[in-house]
Amino acid sequence: MIQKTVIHYGRQFGTALGxxxxxxxxxxxxxxxxxxxxxxxxxxxxxxxxxxxxxMTFVIITxxxxxxxxxxxxxxxxxxxxxxxAGVPLPLALxxxxxxGSLCGLVNGFLVSLGKLPPFIVTLGMMSxxxxxxxxxxxxxxxSGFADSFRWLATGKFIFIPMPFVVMLIIYILAHVxxxxxxxxxxxxxxxxxxxxxxxxxxxxxxxxxxxxxLSGLTSAFAxxxxxxxxxxxxxxxxxxxxxxxxAATVIGxxxxxxxxxxxxxxxxxxxxxxxxxxxLNILGVSxxxxxxxxxxxxxxAVLFDILIKKQSK
Amino acid sequence: xxxxxxxxxxxxxxxxxxxxxxxxxxxxxxxxxxxxxKTLNSPFFIDLKKGAERAxxxxxxxxxxxxxxxxxDVEKQMQIIENLIQTQVDAICVSPSGSRELxxxxxxxxxxxxxxxxxxxxxxxxAAKEQGIKTVTFIGSDNYQGGKLAGEYAGSLSDxxxxxxxxxxxxxxxxxxxxxRGFTEATAAYANISIIASQPANWERDQGYNVMQNLLQAxxxxxxxxxxxxxxxxxxxxxxxxAGKLDKIKIIGFDAVEEARKEIQRGNLEASIAQHPSEMGxxxxxxxxxxxxxxxxxxxxxxxxxxxxxx
Numbered sequence: 299m300i301q302k303t304v305i306h307y308g309r310q311f312g313t314a315l316g317x318x319x320x321x322x323x324x325x326x327x328x329x330x331x332x333x334x335x336x337x338x339x340x341x342x343x344x345x346x347x348x349x350x351x352x353x354m355t356f357v358i359i360t361x362x363x364x365x366x367x368x369x370x371x372x373x374x375x376x377x378x379x380x381x382x383x384a385g386v387p388l389p390l391a392l393x394x395x396x397x398x399g400s401l402c403g404l405v406n407g408f409l410v411s412l413g414k415l416p417p418f419i420v421t422l423g424m425m426s427x428x429x430x431x432x433x434x435x436x437x438x439x440x441x442s443g444f445a446d447s448f449r450w451l452a453t454g455k456f457i458f459i460p461m462p463f464v465v466m467l468i469i470y471i472l473a474h475v476x477x478x479x480x481x482x483x484x485x486x487x488x489x490x491x492x493x494x495x496x497x498x499x500x501x502x503x504x505x506x507x508x509x510x511x512x513l514s515g516l517t518s519a520f521a522x523x524x525x526x527x528x529x530x531x532x533x534x535x536x537x538x539x540x541x542x543x544x545x546a547a548t549v550i551g552x553x554x555x556x557x558x559x560x561x562x563x564x565x566x567x568x569x570x571x572x573x574x575x576x577x578x579l580n581i582l583g584v585s586x587x588x589x590x591x592x593x594x595x596x597x598x599x600a601v602l603f604d605i606l607i608k609k610q611s612k
Numbered sequence: 613x614x615x616x617x618x619x620x621x622x623x624x625x626x627x628x629x630x631x632x633x634x635x636x637x638x639x640x641x642x643x644x645x646x647x648x649x650k651t652l653n654s655p656f657f658i659d660l661k662k663g664a665e666r667a668x669x670x671x672x673x674x675x676x677x678x679x680x681x682x683x684x685d686v687e688k689q690m691q692i693i694e695n696l697i698q699t700q701v702d703a704i705c706v707s708p709s710g711s712r713e714l715x716x717x718x719x720x721x722x723x724x725x726x727x728x729x730x731x732x733x734x735x736x737x738x739a740a741k742e743q744g745i746k747t748v749t750f751i752g753s754d755n756y757q758g759g760k761l762a763g764e765y766a767g768s769l770s771d772x773x774x775x776x777x778x779x780x781x782x783x784x785x786x787x788x789x790x791x792x793r794g795f796t797e798a799t800a801a802y803a804n805i806s807i808i809a810s811q812p813a814n815w816e817r818d819q820g821y822n823v824m825q826n827l828l829q830a831x832x833x834x835x836x837x838x839x840x841x842x843x844x845x846x847x848x849x850x851x852x853x854x855a856g857k858l859d860k861i862k863i864i865g866f867d868a869v870e871e872a873r874k875e876i877q878r879g880n881l882e883a884s885i886a887q888h889p890s891e892m893g894x895x896x897x898x899x900x901x902x903x904x905x906x907x908x909x910x911x912x913x914x915x916x917x918x919x920x921x922x923x
Contacts, residue, residue: 330699339698343691438783438812442712443739453716525687529713535684535782580695583676586652590681 344573353514361557368537379532403515407508442531452527490557663893759794820847
């Protein structure tokens with residue numbers, strides 16, 4: 299048991315070490331990296347991906363996958379924007395946006411758990427459906443220009459910390475409690491570890507799986523709120539390929555695609571690694587083609603490292 | 613052993629740190645200008661980049677060129693600008709991926725006192741004014757005029773009935789919208805021209821191919837295709853070739869990229885509208901230098917535009 303805990307934290311520690319190592323390299327290479335304003339900048343930029351990755355972590359722990367997060371983000375974003383534009387009060391508009399995301403997630407969940415369809419196929423379908431929904435809803439046009447009270451969610455500051463990061467932290471704390479301190483969290487791990495055994499021990503696997511996908515839709519919708527506020531516009535074509543960034547953050551953070559293991563702390567570090575990497579490459583003025591190669595390599599190396607550590611601990 | 617290792621590490625970092633400071637003061641004498649494009653996988657932006665690089669060399673300034681992986685990714689473009697602000701560049705030239713979506717990023721540059729020059733695609737100027745966002749100038753071709761030029765050329769082609777299909781860019785993009793508006797308004801003056809379909813192919817070649825294929829299925833007779841950029845025109849050309857209808861359908865593109873010019877010479881494409889991206893790049897850098905030096909610059913710097921046909 300004790301050994302297990304050590305390994306558990308040891309792995310998270312490994313990812314954190316990777317982040318520190320990356321920061322040291324960048325600090326050596328450029329004087330612009332380790333400045334106060336740039337750190338705040340990175341925290342702000344990483345928030346959206348980090349929030350999407352919360353739901354993704356839950357889904358991947360159950361050995362599933364959610365490819366529809368980017369499209370759900372776009373769909374919730376345009377619904378939120380349209381309701382705001384229609385003069386609906388802010389809390390109601392937020393509720394509408396979050397409801398759309400949750401609903402898409404719920405449909406995913408139903409199809410995966412009751413329909414017994416592979417999550418890859420279901421969410422691939424939803425990726426297209428939600429994108430189409432967003433385009434249809436807006437006739438392809440972006441919706442822009444919102445009140446400052448709404449934009450404050452992205453542009454505001456809590457003391458000196460950018461609001462997106464504050465929102466992200468709150469979501470992480472709540473999700474972390476959900477994952478580690480509740481029955482729901484334990485069942486999430488159990489389903490990923492051995493679904494059949496979990497079902498036989500009397501857990502309502504269908505219900506919990508459905509809820510996990512709903513949660514993923516919900517966190518995508520939260521990301522949509524921040525993105526819309528940040529750009530002062532909701533685009534039906536927003537969030538294309540965001541699913542890959544979220545999956546990358548999750549697996550870099552040590553969550554196994556086989557299910558049964560993973561932590562939100564790791565995912566947060568994974569998202570920060572992605573954010574630091576992008577920021578650093580921009581600051582260094584690395585060619586955008588080379589950037590893609592570097593980011594891809596880091597994802598593969600991180601997972602390779604993870605697998606090696608796992609082997610050793612056996 | 614461990615302490616020694618840490619000690620060596622600290623020493624070497626301090627050394628690197630000092631070393632770097634010296635280097636950076638040397639570098640900071642030169643003016644540093646950032647060029648942020650929509651993408652770097654289109655010939656148009658590559659030409660623009662080349663023009664800018666040549667101008668940067670001639671004027672002995674440092675040029676940083678960055679672009680998101682995908683043209684539609686405004687959020688990444690915003691991140692790039694935020695990151696460049698961190699490196700304290702002297703000026704930013706940007707071709708906005710979104711006319712309104714990029715305003716918050718430009719506002720941040722304003723707050724950091726970095727002049728912003730908009731190139732190729734206009735920002736939404738009324739929205740910018742409302743939010744107190746300032747840009748130095750707009751350097752670009754008049755896309756509306758270009759669209760009109762294409763439309764007038766279409767009208768001059770024939771007196772017989774012309775059934776026109778249009779391939780649009782990404783909906784809501786200022787550039788595409790203006791080309792489209794220019795074309796449709798010019799062709800409205802000709803009674804023999806009727807627009808039978810207008811579909812977005814999102815600026816991309818493969819989508820131009822697919823959308824054209826679908827249009828050919830839906831409309832047995834199409835006489836002319838107007839694509840809002842050459843990549844879509846080239847994609848459409850391939851689709852029309854595959855259907856064996858190239859002799860019946862004329863294609864007009866936009867941008868006059870090198871490959872399109874070749875196809876025009878071969879007679880596969882009818883015409884294209886030439887913008888001069890490398891000229892745009894040169895003007896961007898030259899004016900950015902002026903802006904850094906504090907000279908006044910006109911609010912709009914037009915880049916010439918012309919019709920390219922086989923002649």
